[in-house]
Amino acid sequence: MDVAEIILVFSSNTKILNAEDLLEEKNLPFILVPVPKEVNPNCGLAISFLESDRDLILPVLEAADLMPAAAYRRAGDLFSVWPLVH
Amino acid sequence: MIYFDNAATSFPKPVAVIEAVVAALKAPASPGRSGHTPSLEASRTVHRARKAVTKIFGLSDNSRLVFTPNVSWAINAALSGLGLERGDHVLSGALEHNSTARPLARLVKEIGLDWEVVPPRDGAMVASDFAARLRPQTKLVVLNHASNVSGALAPALEIKEVVGEIPLLLDAAQTAGAIPMTDYGSKIDLLAFTGHKGLQGPTGTGGLWVRPGLELRPLAVGGSGSRSESLEHPDFLPDALETGTANTHGLAGLAAGVEWVLATGVEAIRAREEQLTTNFLEKVAGIDGIQLFGPGLGGGQRVSTVSFNLSGWSSSDLAAALEKNYGIMARAGLHCAPLTHQHLGTFPGGSVRFSFGPQNTVSEVIIAADALNELALARRN
Numbered sequence: 001m002d003v004a005e006i007i008l009v010f011s012s013n014t015k016i017l018n019a020e021d022l023l024e025e026k027n028l029p030f031i032l033v034p035v036p037k038e039v040n041p042n043c044g045l046a047i048s049f050l051e052s053d054r055d056l057i058l059p060v061l062e063a064a065d066l067m068p069a070a071a072y073r074r075a076g077d078l079f080s081v082w083p084l085v086h
Numbered sequence: 087m088i089y090f091d092n093a094a095t096s097f098p099k100p101v102a103v104i105e106a107v108v109a110a111l112k113a114p115a116s117p118g119r120s121g122h123t124p125s126l127e128a129s130r131t132v133h134r135a136r137k138a139v140t141k142i143f144g145l146s147d148n149s150r151l152v153f154t155p156n157v158s159w160a161i162n163a164a165l166s167g168l169g170l171e172r173g174d175h176v177l178s179g180a181l182e183h184n185s186t187a188r189p190l191a192r193l194v195k196e197i198g199l200d201w202e203v204v205p206p207r208d209g210a211m212v213a214s215d216f217a218a219r220l221r222p223q224t225k226l227v228v229l230n231h232a233s234n235v236s237g238a239l240a241p242a243l244e245i246k247e248v249v250g251e252i253p254l255l256l257d258a259a260q261t262a263g264a265i266p267m268t269d270y271g272s273k274i275d276l277l278a279f280t281g282h283k284g285l286q287g288p289t290g291t292g293g294l295w296v297r298p299g300l301e302l303r304p305l306a307v308g309g310s311g312s313r314s315e316s317l318e319h320p321d322f323l324p325d326a327l328e329t330g331t332a333n334t335h336g337l338a339g340l341a342a343g344v345e346w347v348l349a350t351g352v353e354a355i356r357a358r359e360e361q362l363t364t365n366f367l368e369k370v371a372g373i374d375g376i377q378l379f380g381p382g383l384g385g386g387q388r389v390s391t392v393s394f395n396l397s398g399w400s401s402s403d404l405a406a407a408l409e410k411n412y413g414i415m416a417r418a419g420l421h422c423a424p425l426t427h428q429h430l431g432t433f434p435g436g437s438v439r440f441s442f443g444p445q446n447t448v449s450e451v452i453i454a455a456d457a458l459n460e461l462a463l464a465r466r467n
Contacts, residue, residue: 012312012325013118014149017133034121041315045121045129 093441110338118311138344144268160278160294167302236380237391286343359390369455398465
């Protein structure tokens, strides 16, 4: 089974760079990736992490008021909207 | 060369600034425009500048710090973006630079803005004089934090306190990096700054802090790297007010400049510049025929800019003689601040200005004071 990847898209470049600073500071597992054109026509970057790391990443972003504008789940070539709130 | 024109632009720039600009020029620079690694690095460069400036002003949210080509652009973005209307009342200080006075004068002419200038007392702005002029129609207070002619420092935080909820637009062109300002971010509504003076960066850099709750209509719209699918310009900061590709090369230098200021210590810079200014004022006070403008020794708050005239000399001839005979770079004339010179009584002839920076030395100040003494004697004999 493919490991699902979560893609967080932010409203601005500044927000994503603040999120990068924060997640790096806390040594959390993530990478920056180009925003997949399948989900968003913008030319910026997104934060990507494994779905299994959800509880490591999201609370940190939420506490810093750095929640993304949208989130997507990628499993292979399939993308779906990923609910930020359970 | 003895460089005393730091109020125009600081010199020499720290080596780290030069190296940062050169390094940025050696890489592709399209911040926020592409997903590839060089574009990301360019974004990080701009972000580094944003974080450094955020720190020096104690700002609460770096996304509300907008980079502009210079402080004049930042002031224009604020004045044109607030949606001022006919009959709105705006108070300003009397020691404003043309970067503020001209856009205000244009608004008076074009939309019927009611612009009132608060006169100085003994060359300085007084907070209670602003409070006394507030009206129900007052929409904005504009203040030059320090005069680029006399060096007089305005009590900006005190003025903000007395004007209450009315937004204060502060022109920090002469103070950013020169006086400690980490408590300004939480109090000042609109803070406009330049990058190439006290912050030690290259020209072509500057910006505007917009406090949460204030919305500005963009002066220009266009490319932002965000919301590419829409023909509407983004409405979120900083993108809303940062139109077109950022000056990545300049901002690389600004980041290094502000980091240099932070590492040196703003308090240490302030102390050094105060020492240079005091030494100069002490040395020249006894020169026969010198007329000094602005706060004197022990007479009020000031930055390290001093203005003077010497009897028998026009300001332009004196500045030319200082360069030709002594290698001293000064600025003569009206310094883009005719209102200030009117209040000082030096309009239209102007004055000669020395503005000391953190890399000037006491011995340079002594050489300059001796030069003025010789030039005073030359015209008297």
